[in-house]
Amino acid sequence: MKLRDATLADVPRISALLRALTALGKRTRPDDEAFVRSHYVENPVNVACTVAEDDTGRVLGFQVLSVAAAGNPWGVTPGWGIIGTHIGPDAARKGVGRALFGVSRAAAQRAGLAHIDASIGATNDEGLGYYDAMGFETYRTPEGRICKRFDVPPA
Numbered sequence: 001m002k003l004r005d006a007t008l009a010d011v012p013r014i015s016a017l018l019r020a021l022t023a024l025g026k027r028t029r030p031d032d033e034a035f036v037r038s039h040y041v042e043n044p045v046n047v048a049c050t051v052a053e054d055d056t057g058r059v060l061g062f063q064v065l066s067v068a069a070a071g072n073p074w075g076v077t078p079g080w081g082i083i084g085t086h087i088g089p090d091a092a093r094k095g096v097g098r099a100l101f102g103v104s105r106a107a108a109q110r111a112g113l114a115h116i117d118a119s120i121g122a123t124n125d126e127g128l129g130y131y132d133a134m135g136f137e138t139y140r141t142p143e144g145r146i147c148k149r150f151d152v153p154p155a
């Protein structure tokens, strides 16, 4: 597996991966290419958008770390990191998410982020299990969501 920064050339494959998650009921947010470009690959508040691919160039998953802006719709404290993780259904539970978080965690340290928020659907057991395993802890529970916080250690 190779980990690298996402580029515009990844947008169609990332969109296809998200559509596969949508089809399985694992995603409710948009999954089209325009959304992937504006919210993930070219989001101006990004700290990192990292892709994992196999040795044939197939996208296995990706992780986005951005900085919460003032008035963000998720109620995250401005200046904290916000993280999202999306692994293709056929690549799950093989260590891709764990590897991606190693990259994002280091990027958070370099960017000087103190905390990272992960907002997970309250019934998304795999998402909750994943962020627990990465060291996130629940700190607030808005309707239908469980928000976990990771305290970024000094580099």
Ligand SMILES: CC(C)(COP(=O)(O)OP(=O)(O)OC[C@H]1O[C@@H](n2cnc3c(N)ncnc32)[C@H](O)[C@@H]1OP(=O)(O)O)[C@@H](O)C(=O)NCCC(=O)NCCS
Pocket: 021, 026, 084, 085, 086, 087, 088, 091, 092, 093, 094, 095, 096, 097, 098, 099, 119, 120, 121, 124, 125, 126, 127, 128, 129, 130, 131, 133, 134
């Ligand atoms: C949740 C998700 C990000 C996990 O990524 P992954 O690459 O499968 O995770 P990894 O294989 O790196 O697993 C790391 C650890 O997370 C935990 N974990 C992963 N999948 C899990 C599951 N289905 N149930 C419980 N714990 C799980 C485990 O502790 C695991 O360690 P282990 O395999 O040594 O026991 C991935 O399944 C996914 O993208 N799901 C759909 C979208 C989603 O729910 N995103 C996150 C919330 S927004």
